[in-house]
Amino acid sequence: MGTFILRRLIQTVVVLVLVSFFAYLLLYLIPGDPAVTMLGLEASKEQIEALRHELGLDRPMLFQYVNWFMNVVQGDFGKSLIYRENITDLILTRLPITFHLGLVSLFLSTLISIPAGVISAVKRGGLLDSVITVSANLGMAIPLFWLGILGVYLFSLKLGWLPVQGYTSPFSDFWMSTKQIIMPSICLSVVPLASLARQTRSSMLEVIRQDYIRTARSKGLKQRTIITGHALKNAIIPVVTLLGIQMRNLVGGSVLIETVFNIPGIGRLMVRGVFEKDFLIVQGCIVMVALVVALANLLVDISYGYFDPRIRHEE
Amino acid sequence: MAASHLLEVKNLTTEFRIGGSVIRAVDGISYYIDDGEIVGLVGESGCGKSASQLSVLQLIPMPPGNIVSGEAIFQGIDLLDFDPDGEQIRAVRGGKIGLIFQEPMTSLNPVLTIGRQIIETLVLHLHMDRQSARKRAVELIDLMGIPDAKQRIDNYPHQFSGGMRQRIMIAMAVSCNPNLLIADEPTTALDVTTQAQILEILRNMVKAFNTSLLIVTHNLGVVARYAQRIYVMYAGRIVESGTVKDIFDNPCHPYTLGLLKSVPRLDEPKGRKLVPIVGLPPNLGNMPGYCAFWPRCSKRSPACKKKPWPELRLISGQHYTACDYDFDKK
Ligand SMILES: Nc1ncnc2c1ncn2[C@@H]1O[C@H](COP(=O)(O)OP(=O)(O)O)[C@@H](O)[C@H]1O
Ligand SMILES: [Mg+2]
Numbered sequence: 001m002g003t004f005i006l007r008r009l010i011q012t013v014v015v016l017v018l019v020s021f022f023a024y025l026l027l028y029l030i031p032g033d034p035a036v037t038m039l040g041l042e043a044s045k046e047q048i049e050a051l052r053h054e055l056g057l058d059r060p061m062l063f064q065y066v067n068w069f070m071n072v073v074q075g076d077f078g079k080s081l082i083y084r085e086n087i088t089d090l091i092l093t094r095l096p097i098t099f100h101l102g103l104v105s106l107f108l109s110t111l112i113s114i115p116a117g118v119i120s121a122v123k124r125g126g127l128l129d130s131v132i133t134v135s136a137n138l139g140m141a142i143p144l145f146w147l148g149i150l151g152v153y154l155f156s157l158k159l160g161w162l163p164v165q166g167y168t169s170p171f172s173d174f175w176m177s178t179k180q181i182i183m184p185s186i187c188l189s190v191v192p193l194a195s196l197a198r199q200t201r202s203s204m205l206e207v208i209r210q211d212y213i214r215t216a217r218s219k220g221l222k223q224r225t226i227i228t229g230h231a232l233k234n235a236i237i238p239v240v241t242l243l244g245i246q247m248r249n250l251v252g253g254s255v256l257i258e259t260v261f262n263i264p265g266i267g268r269l270m271v272r273g274v275f276e277k278d279f280l281i282v283q284g285c286i287v288m289v290a291l292v293v294a295l296a297n298l299l300v301d302i303s304y305g306y307f308d309p310r311i312r313h314e315e
Numbered sequence: 316m317a318a319s320h321l322l323e324v325k326n327l328t329t330e331f332r333i334g335g336s337v338i339r340a341v342d343g344i345s346y347y348i349d350d351g352e353i354v355g356l357v358g359e360s361g362c363g364k365s366a367s368q369l370s371v372l373q374l375i376p377m378p379p380g381n382i383v384s385g386e387a388i389f390q391g392i393d394l395l396d397f398d399p400d401g402e403q404i405r406a407v408r409g410g411k412i413g414l415i416f417q418e419p420m421t422s423l424n425p426v427l428t429i430g431r432q433i434i435e436t437l438v439l440h441l442h443m444d445r446q447s448a449r450k451r452a453v454e455l456i457d458l459m460g461i462p463d464a465k466q467r468i469d470n471y472p473h474q475f476s477g478g479m480r481q482r483i484m485i486a487m488a489v490s491c492n493p494n495l496l497i498a499d500e501p502t503t504a505l506d507v508t509t510q511a512q513i514l515e516i517l518r519n520m521v522k523a524f525n526t527s528l529l530i531v532t533h534n535l536g537v538v539a540r541y542a543q544r545i546y547v548m549y550a551g552r553i554v555e556s557g558t559v560k561d562i563f564d565n566p567c568h569p570y571t572l573g574l575l576k577s578v579p580r581l582d583e584p585k586g587r588k589l590v591p592i593v594g595l596p597p598n599l600g601n602m603p604g605y606c607a608f609w610p611r612c613s614k615r616s617p618a619c620k621k622k623p624w625p626e627l628r629l630i631s632g633q634h635y636t637a638c639d640y641d642f643d644k645k
Contacts, residue, residue: 209376210421211416211418211421211422212421212422212423212424212425214374214416214422215414215416215422215423215424215484215487216424217374217408218372218374218408218409218414218416219408219409219435219436219439219487220404220405220406220407220408220409220410220436220439220440221405221409221435221439222405223400225435229427229435230424230427233426233427234424234425234426307426308425308426309425309426309428309471309473310425310471310473313471313473313474
């Protein structure tokens with residue numbers, strides 16, 4: 001297990017360095033002079049030269065990348081042109097908001113999907129199974145923004161139960177914060193929820209026809225004990241893998257959802273950066289998001305060892 | 316004959332519905348086992364041995380399986396009357412009847428320690444507290460001849476060999492002092508030396524725990540040394556039954572004869588040639604109206620095809636056969 005974690009740790013670092021390199025390459029991939037693009041056509045020659053110097057466009061690219069990377073490692077992503085602020089500060093004030101949204105969505109999707117998938121498998125062919133399976137298939141197919149807009153229309157505008165948009169920190173007004181986060185979290189959790197439920201169902205169906213489940217039944221254990229004590233721990237392993245993959249969908253979805261619901265998180269910062277051609281912000285956001293996703297995946301991989309002793313004992 | 320048997324199965328019929336066709340895996344079989352007895356159930360693979368044993372405890376997957384009819388009277392009560400998920404049948408499973416399966420590599424849960432898997436049975440049926448259950452589990456593992464039981468109890472199945480896993484299965488099956496052990500081909504998946512060890516352990520457990528043993532196998536040689544009585548099964552039916560002496564010295568069904576000729580024996584006379592039975596077992600989903608062994612039978616006559624599969628008839632004592640061929644005449 002120790003070597004397993006070490007190997008994964010090294011992989012994670014390699015991935016992060018690669019991501020940072022491609023994020024940096026962004027500056028060079030856009031057509032034209034990035035400094036001109038960023039400042040606009042009305043900018044004076046001196047302003048453009050100053051920015052070119054600041055971005056390091058007047059020096060060799062690799063040299064400048066290493067320079068930028070060393071700063072990033074120390075937590076300095078440079079200064080934003082549109083906000084006139086340190087990008088690190090911009091990110092750090094928005095990251096908790098995206099975390100809040102992401103964690104509530106993650107919580108919702110795992111908490112609902114796993115029991116739903118288990119019930120669906122245990123009651124295979126029954127009415128409940130049909131309802132769950134059809135809902136899950138539907139959930140996979142619904143466009144996120146459409147669901148968001150529909151939700152706002154129905155629950156906020158028509159029924160007036162929930163605020164239309166916005167974000168409040170749970171530490172300043174918990175009730176308001178919860179009311180605001182509930183719609184976006186539900187929207188964001190639909191796809192992971194549906195796919196996790198489907199995975200739970202199919203791996204559960206696979207597990208309950210294994211010999212060791214027959215053994216458990218032959219010992220006289222209750223159906224419930226067999227499902228929760230014997231089957232689930234086996235069935236959960238592929239679900240955990242999928243959970244790692246779904247992290248990416250959560251991040252991608254949050255860009256959209258933050259825009260629809262006007263939530264000032266990383267996703268919206270990144271979108272703003274793109275539209276305002278502030279590439280340093282985009283670079284910073286990409287690196288931060290990659291870091292979070294990579295750490296989440298690392299956590300998922302380590303948790304395999306908890307679920308599967310065969311991995312724990314691997315050398 | 317004793318007035319009441321430990322387990323008496325009467326006219327058990329089990330079917331599997333697959334696609335459009337119905338497979339009658341068990342076709343009206345009857346057998347019994349008494350206290351302290353070791354009984355063998357022998358037949359080629361696919362003849363319904365496992366299906367019959369699982370049916371008795373209502374452990375066949377339903378659907379596609381279905382116990383069509385029959386009784387399984389265990390200690391005077393019909394197990395097939397119980398709700399398949401109910402408390403009464405669960406008290407019998409693992410508590411009064413212990414099961415050992417053919418596949419030691421896959422029959423233990425890979426993500427739970429073997430200790431936990433034994434302990435939960437003790438807690439369930441004997442209502443032990445965790446601590447004494449753990450102590451008892453260590454004793455049981457030790458009893459099976461597994462070294463370092465105290466440490467090994469916290470290991471996972473993948474840390475044991477096939478033979479060791481089968482020992483753990485046996486420990487689990489005998490843990491609650493059952494009245495009956497059903498071992499479904501316990502040695503088929505193991506190599507020859509391990510087979511002998513496992514059979515030896517099983518026999519010792521029968522003595523130590525004073526239980527009966529129903530040993531299911533496709534190998535007549537296995538039961539010859541251990542069993543007192545034998546049932547021979549073919550295509551879902553019992554075609555011959557009797558004491559080991561009856562079966563080995565005076566086989567009265569051509570199928571039994573074929574089995575005897577095809578199986579190596581431990582007390583083998585030198586130079587005996589092994590002769591496999593020609594042909595394949597019939598498709599259980601499409602049975603002829605006459606004796607299902609006819610296509611492979613060495614004693615067949617055209618008359619056999621004109622009548623239904625013969626019922627079991629008494630030869631002598633406890634010796635029955637489902638064939639009308641008269642071996643004595645020859
Ligand atoms: N779970 C099942 N689903 C469908 N068919 C089954 C199932 N279990 C057994 N059968 C069928 O019942 C027949 C007898 O099988 P089984 O009792 O396992 O044979 P044996 O144990 O003698 O080798 C086989 O033809 C097999 O295809
Ligand atoms: Mg079998």
